[in-house]
Amino acid sequence: xxxxxxxxxxxxxxxxxxxxxLLGTPMLLPAARGIDRRLVLGxxxxxxxxxxxxxxxxxxxxxxxAGYAKAVVFTVAMVVGMLVFELAERSRAHLGRSAESAAExx
Numbered sequence: 001x002x003x004x005x006x007x008x009x010x011x012x013x014x015x016x017x018x019x020x021x022l023l024g025t026p027m028l029l030p031a032a033r034g035i036d037r038r039l040v041l042g043x044x045x046x047x048x049x050x051x052x053x054x055x056x057x058x059x060x061x062x063x064x065x066a067g068y069a070k071a072v073v074f075t076v077a078m079v080v081g082m083l084v085f086e087l088a089e090r091s092r093a094h095l096g097r098s099a100e101s102a103a104e105x106x
Contacts, residue, residue, distance in 0.1 A: 049077075 018027050050056055053074045055063065060078065063071035 049081075053077075 012029070015027060015029060021027055053060075053070070055071065055074045057078060060071050060074045064075050
């Protein structure tokens with residue numbers, strides 16, 4: 001963890017001063033700085049998955065390439081989790097727009 005922080009802090013400091021990436025695309029850094037329920041629950045879920053499976057996403061992809069069956073199961077579960085999250089976010093956004101439309105029409 002210390003190694004990741006030692007690399008990440010200077011990288012984010014440099015990225016924060018730039019408006020575009022090295023390839024010319026817009027620099028999109030997270031704007032949210034607060035700790036909320038969603039962040040804590042997502043972190044707990046990530047940690048539980050990592051602890052149960054013994055894989056973090058990056059090393060899991062390497063193990064997948066090496067043909068480890070456990071990595072196949074983890075990667076499939078990870079992708080399914082990402083799809084479920086995406087569907088939940090779209091549903092949440094749609095419900096928010098519907099509520100705004102209903103409020104405006106009254």
